[in-house]
Amino acid sequence: MKPAEQTKNTEFSRFLRAEVARVAARGPKPEGQCEIIAVLPAPAAKAEDKSAPKSGLKNQKAAKKSSSVLVRKGFEDYRVLAGRLAGAEEISSKAGSTCLVRFAGMRGADHVLFVGTGSDKSGVNALGAAERLRRLGAQVAHKLSAEKIKSANVYLDSFLGRETALAVSADLAAYAFLEGMGLASYRFDKYFSKADKKKDGALSVKLVAPDASSLLKYTKGLDTAKALVRGAEICRDLGNEPSNELHPALYADRAKEFAVEHGLKISVLDERNLAKEKMGLLLGVGQGSVNPPRLIVMEYAPPRAKKTIAFVGKGITFDSGGISIKPSARMEDMKHDMCGSAAVAGAIAACARLKLPVRVIAVIAAAENMPDGKAIQPGNILRGRNGKTVEVTNTDAEGRLVLADALDYVQDMKPDYVIDLATLTGAATITLGKVCAGLMGNDARFNRMVKDAAAQSGERVWELPLFDEYFEDLKSDYADMRNAGDTPANGTAKGAMFLQQFIRKETKWVHLDIASVAYAIPHIPYNPKKSSTGYGVRLLVNLARNLK
């Protein structure tokens, strides 16, 4: 530590001691170990910014530097403290910055955690208000966990306001903030042989509101957040399981367990049923493995449901590439090749938990793609359930094969909408980076609905075109189509183009290529550093919620 910093810190501690005594003397606070309060940028500084001439960059900078941070009205006890701390540069309104003040041994709360909300950012590419609150919630959860704090009172009112563009409704605010906290608290540690002594107990969070009606709205948001976080946990747990613990038959067993837990109907088609259904594409992919494929169909059918939506997920429990085998580097990540189907499972569970008045069908096309004496070989021709034939030119383009049969199957159940999620192409990351999923569909209105749901959940999507010309590269000399083309050009859309051959004219359908976002996305604070993100669960549930 540099001497200058040392001096500053000594001053800071002296100041804190005095200030803490002053605040504590004011009487008891609501019960809790930690109170969480937002720090906003001062509105005066913003007004100054606005009135500054456009060329006056210097003025703007000066205004920013001298601007103080603010604690919202109703929290006067902390206003002075925050103001002084700002002077000491210990506290900031920068988005996600945290400053924990310890009140140990005093009356009232033991600690106060000040959280910077950041300032207003608008524009088409800015994060929405709900997503910013979600990320703030995650940052708070990480800080509380690092400080081993077990219970907290959140003064959510202090976060909401025009200065921060966080002017959203109370239930949405509570939902997003708590969802962020919940998602950030996820752990996957079941395979460590020693019980984790450091394991945090569950964090207890209480929302504190200025009046009873706000509290009621907050509670509504809390219920939604709980169901969605649980759905995402189901997805992450499935996504993180190694393939020796989650091959297709074991996957079906797990699905049966949580179908019972959530009151869902379930049927599992084994290899005999799949043969009866003439699902030659799904069977073909699975034939190189000692663990045969399964089609898992779950249904949540509440009385008086008017609409039906079908979620279909790619469930390749391990993708070696088959005979077109993959290079060995990071091949262990290929246990995540079922994340699309895990999202579908988590989503239907959450829909049931929220008792949505919509019929939801979830289909998991589960298979293990392995090289073996019986495995399909490049050049083999398979026949799908809808009668179309496919020349398999690359056995590593297997996801589209299993999905094609699953999509054909689910259309017999007459859904109003069909959406599939799949870690389908590496090209999705090349096109969009690891920040966004690719969206392709055959109905502009349904595409829009999916985009709206994605905006609500903060799970980004971007639409790619399905130009007819893209199919040219999938034409085969020997069959109706081939599963891979000659060029890597527009690989993501070409994957969707293949799937579209199995979509009936009347079906409203969207394909989400989630290969770029399904695992290892650490830059989002509510995601685990590595492993499955749970992408898609909340998007799907919002989509179903908006249907009612």
Ligand SMILES: [Zn+2]
């Ligand atoms: Zn593959």
